[in-house]
Every structure is written in structure tokens, then in C-alpha cells.
Amino acid sequence: MDGFLLSRPDRTLRTTGTRERFDNTDAAADALASARTDVVVGALPFDPAARAALTAPETVSWTPGPWHPETTPPLPRVRIEREIPSAAVHVERVRGLIERLRRGELDKVVAARAVQLAADEPISPETLAARMVTRHAAANGFALDLTAAGPGYVGHTLVGASPEILLSRRGRTVTCRPLAGSAPRRADPDADRAEGAELLASSKNLAEHAFVVEWIRDILGPLCVDLDVPVAPELTRTGELWHLASPIRGELRDPSVGSLELATLLHPTPAVCGTPTARALDAIRELEGDRRFYGGAVGWCDGVGDGDWIVAIRCAEIDADGTTALAWAGGGIVAASDPETELDETTTKLGTLLGALGVDAREPA
Structure with a gap:
């Protein structure tokens, strides 16, 4: 894929071409400060120590509303080839993490798993993004080339439709809307409402959410003249899940x-990593290895500092020839978590991407 796409409910950003590539945020910020480019687009990896995939594009265009491509070609047949790790191993990992949480080693950690997908023919990143945006109109759809991250990423693309905004900045105003704490949607309307109400009253999920909100408060508080943080979260929903959300707004000093810079400071939040951050990162590296750009951030920043950064969840990385992809999903683990419930949550979250490919997330590998 040549370019960058970010489709949000209010407007869509599309870029083409590459004038310059950056594998770290300092180099990208220098290009903006020196006016070598008017805008930088791309992705930050989950692990802050890894290379970023940022570019100065050749052309930039904005259109109102979410992306509506003229045509959406069919996608090839796709199947789940492998689970990484298996469901049984994921459950055991979660069980081990709960033991560590109960010993006080961590307050929260996010455990993720992936599925490797195989396609009969190349998957078009733009077609997959279009399908996801159509199915999830309120989400933030994205597709971008990861080549700037260097060897191992050349020709790879990241595609997804995320419900979570890491931050937006317009002038001095910065807004965040973290999601943490979730429950599955139900087909029956009464059962669905009850599921949402139960989530809103869940001490386990409220505690998980509070870790994220306090992290953002600690980072943004010193940077803002005024920071408005809600006392309690609100309910929000996608097609698959209820979430707890907290709209946060501040005015930069x-x-x-x-x-x-704000994205670099805030990322990764406890919503995708855990807390304390350093210990959670170490646990994730130990158990899962490299998450690559899953759980990272996708977005843009212009020459005056405005921009949007979206949490890179509900996504997949497609390889250079388009016939293999990795899709991830994770869930926040606290001392009160149940391993089987956490496994089910990852399966539900995988459904956002796999459903667009016509794949059942519960299909055995």
C-alpha cells in the first residue's frame, strides 16, 4: 500500500507517496520543526524501544465524514492457520499473571494473543479497510505502510478499525477517550442492556478503568492549565462489545x-500495557515477545502540533505479498480476572477484524 488512511466519523485523511521516512519520533519532530514537511503520518510501535513507522507524505487530502470508497472489491477466502499461542496456553498465561497480580508484583497487565491468517490470494489493505469502515462506521479505520520501521516490515501494512482515541490536539486543547473494561453485546435487547449495566457496576472493570484514567491524569496534569477528568466512566458500545469510557479534556500550558510529543508521552497506556508500566512491559516481553504495532498508536501531526492518534487495536498486519496476516486481541488482567472469561474477550475482539474477512473468530485453526 502506498500511503496512509485514517477514516474518522467526522473526516478522513488520505496521503500518497513518501518524501521522507522516520523510524523514531525525534527525527519526525525535527522534520516538522524545520518545515521540511507540513505533516507526519504513521504509527508508533507497542514497545517504546522499537522502531516507529512514520513518513512525510508527498500529497495530503482531507474529505468530510468517514471514508466511502467508490467500490469495494471482494476479498479472497481467508482461514485461520495458527493460534499464537493456543487457547489453552493463553489461559495458562493469564492464570500465571493473576498469581503475580495477587502477590502484588503488578496492578494490571494486558495479555494478548494472535491468530495467523492465510489467504488464497493477496488481501488488499484498502479493501479490508473499506470493509471495516463500512461495518463499523463509528470506529476509526486505518491502513498504512510500515516500511519505515525497517527490515522485517518492508511492504507490510497495518489495517484496522479502532474504537479508542489515544488523543486529539487542536490548538491548546487536548482530548482523550480511553477505553478499559468491557463486556460482550447480547442479541436480546433486554439481556444486552443488562450486560451494559452490569459492566458499569463491576468493581473489577471499574478498577481496571481507573488505572488508565490515573495514568493519563498523571501525564497530562503537569502539562495542562486545566484538566477535566470525569469522576466515573460512561458506557459506550461497538457492534461486539460494551466498554467503559472516560472523556478527558485539558488546556495545554x-x-x-x-x-x-503527547502521543509519545501517553503511550502505551495501562489500557494496552498495564501498570506499573515498566513491570507490565517486562511481563509482556517475557510471555509474548514482540507485539510489533498491535497496541501501538496510528495517527498524524502537522506543523503547528495538531493531530489525532488512535490506539492500534482491532487490527492486523498484512505481509508484503498479501497472503499472510497476523491479527491480535488482548484484555486487561487484574487480580479479580477469570482466565476463561479473558480468553472469550479476546475471541470477541478478534471478531471485529475477522468478521470483515468473513472468518468466524471461533473457527479452529
Whole structure:
């Protein structure tokens, strides 16, 4: 894929071409500060120590509303080839993490798993993104080339439709809407409403959400003249899940602090990593290895510092020839978590991407 796509409910950003590539945020920020480019687009990896995939594009275009491509070609037949790890191993990992949480080693950690997909013919990233945006109109659809991250990423693309905004910045105003704590949607309307109400009253999920909100408060508080953080979260929903969400808004003290710098400071939040952050990161590296760009951030920053950064969840990385992809999903683990319930949550979350490919997330590998 040549370019970058971010489809949000209010407007869509599309870029083409590459004038310059950056594998770290300092180099990208320098290009913006020196006016070598008016905008930087791309992705930050989950692990802050890994290489970013940021570019200065050749052309930039904005259109109102979500992306509506003129045509959406059919996608090839896709199947789940392998689970990474198996469901049984994931459950055992979660069980081990709960033991560590109960010993006080961690307050929260996010455990993720992936499925490797195989396609009969190349998967078009733009077609998959179009399908996901159509199916999830309120989400933030994205597709981008990861080549700037260097060897191992050349020709790879990241595609997804995320419900979570890491941050938006317009002038001095910065807004966040973290999601943490979730429950499955139900087909029966009464059961569905009851599921949402139960989530809103769940001490386990409220505690998980509070870790994320406090992290954002600690990062943004010193940077803002005023920071409005709700006392309690609100309910929000996707087609598959109820979530707890907290709209946060602040006014920056220093207008030179741009969205790219803010994204670097905030990411990864406890919503995708855990807390304390360093210990959670170490646990994830130990158990899962490299998450690549899953759980990272996708977005843009312009020359005055405005921008949007979306949490890279409900996504897949497609390889260079388009016939293999990895799709991830994770869930926040706290001391009160149940391993089997956490496994079911990852399966439900995988459904956002797999459903667009016509694959049943519960299909055995």
C-alpha cells in the first residue's frame, strides 16, 4: 500500500507517496520543526524501544465524514492457520499473571494473543479497510505502510478499525477517550442492556478503568492549565462489545507541545500495557515477545502540533505479498480476572477484524 488512511466519523485523511521516512519520533519532530514537511503520518510501535513507522507524505487530502470508497472489491477466502499461542496456553498465561497480580508484583497487565491468517490470494489493505469502515462506521479505520520501521516490515501494512482515541490536539486543547473494561453485546435487547449495566457496576472493570484514567491524569496534569477528568466512566458500545469510557479534556500550558510529543508521552497506556508500566512491559516481553504495532498508536501531526492518534487495536498486519496476516486481541488482567472469561474477550475482539474477512473468530485453526 502506498500511503496512509485514517477514516474518522467526522473526516478522513488520505496521503500518497513518501518524501521522507522516520523510524523514531525525534527525527519526525525535527522534520516538522524545520518545515521540511507540513505533516507526519504513521504509527508508533507497542514497545517504546522499537522502531516507529512514520513518513512525510508527498500529497495530503482531507474529505468530510468517514471514508466511502467508490467500490469495494471482494476479498479472497481467508482461514485461520495458527493460534499464537493456543487457547489453552493463553489461559495458562493469564492464570500465571493473576498469581503475580495477587502477590502484588503488578496492578494490571494486558495479555494478548494472535491468530495467523492465510489467504488464497493477496488481501488488499484498502479493501479490508473499506470493509471495516463500512461495518463499523463509528470506529476509526486505518491502513498504512510500515516500511519505515525497517527490515522485517518492508511492504507490510497495518489495517484496522479502532474504537479508542489515544488523543486529539487542536490548538491548546487536548482530548482523550480511553477505553478499559468491557463486556460482550447480547442479541436480546433486554439481556444486552443488562450486560451494559452490569459492566458499569463491576468493581473489577471499574478498577481496571481507573488505572488508565490515573495514568493519563498523571501525564497530562503537569502539562495542562486545566484538566477535566470525569469522576466515573460512561458506557459506550461497538457492534461486539460494551466498554467503559472516560472523556478527558485539558488546556495545554505550552502551545508548543504537539500531538506527536503527547502521543509519545501517553503511550502505551495501562489500557494496552498495564501498570506499573515498566513491570507490565517486562511481563509482556517475557510471555509474548514482540507485539510489533498491535497496541501501538496510528495517527498524524502537522506543523503547528495538531493531530489525532488512535490506539492500534482491532487490527492486523498484512505481509508484503498479501497472503499472510497476523491479527491480535488482548484484555486487561487484574487480580479479580477469570482466565476463561479473558480468553472469550479476546475471541470477541478478534471478531471485529475477522468478521470483515468473513472468518468466524471461533473457527479452529
